[in-house]
Amino acid sequence: MEQNGWGPPAVDLNFLKSGLGVLKLVQMLLSLAGFIVAQITASPYNWEQMQAFGWISLIIFILTLGMFTIFLASWHRSDIVARVNWPLVDFNHSALCTALLSINFILGLV
Numbered sequence: 001m002e003q004n005g006w007g008p009p010a011v012d013l014n015f016l017k018s019g020l021g022v023l024k025l026v027q028m029l030l031s032l033a034g035f036i037v038a039q040i041t042a043s044p045y046n047w048e049q050m051q052a053f054g055w056i057s058l059i060i061f062i063l064t065l066g067m068f069t070i071f072l073a074s075w076h077r078s079d080i081v082a083r084v085n086w087p088l089v090d091f092n093h094s095a096l097c098t099a100l101l102s103i104n105f106i107l108g109l110v
Helices: 013-017 019-045 048-072 086-109
Strands: none
Touching: 013 019, 013 048, 019 048, 019 086, 048 086
């Protein structure tokens, strides 16, 4: 798993099989689906709420893709970022996505 020098990062295939990896994949797929549905629905009816729903879903997708890439490429294990508390970063990411999804839920009700 260690990477020496330059080149592509080592891919942690066990992360894909773990619960966190599966949850991140599902979260990315659902946020991407929410973005696509919001863009399709917002166009004919010109709903501002659905456009905001789509943008929030896209932000969640990008944040989750970043976290997924960090864990899949094992960058969280490198010496450069050894002092980062990764469980806390993941918790804050989940809390932010929960807040954004709550905003999406409210926009969907309006």
